[in-house]
Amino acid sequence: MVFVSDIPTRDMTIPGFIPVVPAGGVGSRLWPLSRPERPKFLIDLLGTGATLIQATVSRLAPLGTELLIVTGERHAPAVSQQLPDVPAANIVTEPSPRDSMAAIALAAALIEQRHGERIMGSFAADHVIPDADAFRAVVATAAEAARTGKVVTIGIAPTEPSSAFGYIHAGAPLADAPGAFEVQAFTEKPDTETAASMLAAGGYSWNAGMFVVSTSVLLGHLARLQPALESGVRQIAAAWDGPERAEVLARVWPTLTTIAIDHAIAEPVAAEGGVAMVPASFAWDDVGDFDSLAGLLRPGPDGAVRIGRDAPISLVDAPGAVVVGGTKPVAVVGIADAVVVETDEAILVLGRASAQRVKDVELP
Template structure:
């Protein structure tokens, strides 16, 4: 019996949890509900063995910006990643699922693949494994299986699955009549009362050959460009870059619209245990729990005479205090603060659109910029100077590079840096500094076993991250990432 291959979709931007989740570092990588990220929780849930299941190493589909975050977080969680496929651009879930199936089918066309978003919360792993086992029975019989969540309230933010009949309570896979788009409130109430509808979790299970056949039957226009993108994929360190030209020829469409709503071999496994896609701050509050006044606090936050509110600080040095708040959301980051009516948490995406229209950098980016070697964050920025904190992981190295428009002054505040400036290589220890002249070819490395921290002062006529000429890079990056 083949092991089930988890296919983790890890490319979303998560704007509904702004300002904690942004395009440069979306919610699947954030530690929203504890000490591990949502991606780590997903991968851990779909690993090892249990309930008669055997999971292969996960296949992950993501974009180039997130590739190092994916592998770093999985390894940090003790999970050896399988293939990591790099999507050249976002094309929704249908091309991603097809690419995963084609890649898997090269060696194991009969293998089952479990497609799951990377940002869901499913706390009862044992119950979820039991549901997967039920779905696997149907998938081995050629069915395309989806998982439906027993609704607990009339939710308008989810699509629904129409079963026709109420689940029998055994959790066995049953025929799926149709998909239902996100309803209005009255329709959602009617479906809840009927007892024959489930929330669409966006989790699927099928054999690679069966989903490929479904694409060939119902979305044949996707098959040729995606197949070509997979066949022409290029190995890049531990990643597999899908061919960008062929990938661009694939329509951007969800797997629901492209295949699942048209197929006639659909089954659904009802899941009556807890599940959340953390699709809003209201969902985060529900998951985190509240005190007797309905107040949820996170980080250095204080509530005085507040009711029904979520107050969250993501900065150790930033104390957030709510006084007399009712049904209010407050999320404070070092560079942005969101204050909203809790009833409007589904509309946070509109905030991001408004900020983008104004050209506000915080719409998509953090002051802290994650890189494969560590991270940097801007502490001060003016017309002709910028001050950064740079943290380099043990054994990591920045690229060998030069700048056309700026010079740099580095002050090591923790650890030891190995610094290359043109033909000179030397160690710079704590409380020591070094000057990098404009145009000098330079590199910074951390030869130690603990993170190295330095303060960088840039001066020059242009301070953008694209003012980098790379000569050598251990991470084989193709741009200024």
């Protein structure tokens, strides 16, 4: 298991930079492995000995002198247990989900309340990035671009015309921010045909939801575009480290607009010319479903991908099988690319091509 204290001592700190890790969501396309009480960021999905949030914090820790986690109240004890090097004061808890903008804005307001203006970076807790050095180099470039007053996002080089991700359309290079490009527009998840035409046209990257920006710039845009949300998080931040936190949080948090940062800030500010993108070529995966998860792991000698499982598997004319969890023997006969998931709560059987549809499962 990798903890913050295990990070090499070579100085990679970005001056005035504070990473923020929003740790929310339930990973519905990884049900029943990921559930509301046990979301995917708290699970060692890849069998490395570190959960996704532990790997994320280890990747980010060298870049700043401190780091904030924003997570739900129900997950805070597990987050604290898994991240003993993160001070309790830096684990910021949400009473209820309000989407990404409220979480990131509260972190920005709390950073300003404690330290004044800083460059912050928001990086989800459940992404897989094997090349940490390449990632950190891109973040450093993004931080320098953010000092020019831009909202900066990191664009991932697409490996296929995927309909699972949004896209960023890059424009001309920024003269005052080497390595960064203006963002012309964001595109919501397109269908595969549209995605293919975008990639053929060139200039498009996957939107991984990573943002680097000055706290004052972020909150300034929010004050223009979502004034009630900006006012609310500032009220909460002002009370956070004092005796009135619980009362203010209970009163103000439910009034905050539920909206993603893409819709609240990225898209409208890009239309005004205020967003930049730093392209990244490192491997990246948001482990969004069982098909993408299986693609990150090496099959055994029998061709099956095993995740959290030692019990026997028998395959008969069943290439590409993925078997997750469980203690009973599993046999797959005559079905290609089958996924079998067993937990204490449920059993799931699907084809890898339908992995995105797990979120549509309805059970009593």
